[in-house]
Amino acid sequence: MSAVSILGKGWINGTGWGRVIQGQQGTYGEGVGIQPWKDPELFPVPVKNMGRFDAVARMTLCACALAMRDAGWALGDGVKRDVGLIGTNEDGCLAANKAYFQDYLSGGRVLARANLFVTTLPSSPLAEAAIHFGFQGPMLYSVQPGGGLDDVLRTAVMMIEMGDASGMVAVKADAREAVAVVLGRICS
């Protein structure tokens, strides 16, 4: 018998970070800002172009890394995994949409910037995370207004139970805070 269980949970916000199952947390020094992507323990392999990511994508990657570390998963091993990624937030990609279109308008409506255009999907931050962590399972943004992380956790459990992937990472991320949960089967 095996049941779908929470294997790891990580969070990050403007003041600190945490790995819930391992009971570890930390705070950032004053004036340092949120820069966990410079932490080699979380990102032994640097994330390609992370400096150009928007805030939601950065928070998504950090929360995923913290949750995976909490679950004892290897990071930066380059291994592709049968793991799916489902994400949610309240604002979708509104901030990215505004940034892209404002840039286009500022340029006289003649040429948009491709690197900003690719961020104008609610699933874009998830795609960056899937690429970095090698998640080859389903990848989708799902939001039930008012449903929060619980809603995507239920969906993630259903997807594992129905065989869509052997594990799932569910993440709720906005520009200020993010929480990610690693789900998988534990044999009993």
Add this chain to the structure above:
Amino acid sequence: MKVVVVQQDLVTAWGRGMEACWTGLLSGVPAFTEVSRFSTKAFQAHLAAQVPGLPEGGDASRVMRMLNPLLIPLAGTLPEGTLVLLATTTGEVDLLERAMLGCLGEASLPLGEDQSNKGREVSPRPPEDQSRLDVLLGRIQSTLGVTEPGRIISAACASSSVAVAQGAALIASGERDSVLVVACDAVTEFIYAGFASLMALDPEGARPFDKARKGLTVGEAAGTVWLMSEDRARRENRPSQGEVAGWGMSCDANHMTGPSRDGGGLVRAIEKALQRAGLSAGAIGSISAHGTGTLYNDSMELKAFQTVFTSQVDRDLRARSDAARRSASTSGCLDYYETVSSGKPVPVYSVKGSLGHTMGATGLIEMMVALKSMERQVVPPSANLHEVDPEAVGWVSKHEVKVDGMNAVLSTNSGFGGVNAALVLKS
């Protein structure tokens, strides 16, 4: 629990309804027209597949102007407990355009039953917030008269096939027995300029699987597909219009805008969908490909189809051949494999040379076309195809193909971030 389709409706560049769409597809010509709603002077292309005859003016978004004729007939008819799944990539992004260009007032549009604000103190939202996806979902639910919380699914250009997969999974698992999938995306300056910046637009119009293809043509569409458990459909005397028999999803985990060159991600999605449907590749009568007309997408898909279908056909035939050989040793039968191994590849088509790339709506539109294809036992032509790419020879045709006994088909989509989705549909 079987998942069946009990209602479907759509609007495309060929107009309202499946008959208009089907007739347009069989004509083999594109429904592309010059874009006039914004200037394309700075871009490499000027064509789009635009829905004709929509009411102009007023404050409603183009997406709602496409959706209203589809939603209003359903208003008040959806039984309690029906989940509304909205699939879109950018929703009402034309409202964001108007807000940022200073053409949209804060109070110019009703927010509808915005689910995100239920039970909270509502503060005035800035005009750009009119383009939020939860606001669009609220408008749709308000039009339908549905009060139960709905859900938004977005997975780039696989959004609506992923939404169908999610709806089918909820029904198959017994959690729901009625799900309405609503999909939409519009031709906007926002989108057009973005694809132009990627140099992804073909100036001559999308030519999926053509040797000289140069990119996609942006299109717009909206659709609704009502899924129900077979039990409930039977109880309510709703005839099945087809079955969602299998679904599979994957991510290439490779690149933001380019697909995996070997098609490995799509292969995984297809194999998962076939496995769930309990079918071998040999049971698939035709394939509705994503077929955008970009060099890499179409090539990736063909590699995936060749991997799944050619090798599967070979495996099936070899297995039958071995059995025939064993039988022949006693009965003197001919070698089965040798007599049938010249079987043709599965017919593949793309609707995007006709309907354009309708982004978040494309999976739902293509699912409806695939169901129609089974009903008519006809594989539609790949429109705007002049010279078939050597990789696609034998798979793709510029002519319609009559296929008898076609009762299971495959529909695939892929998108930014390497997302892939596959649906197996049965008649």
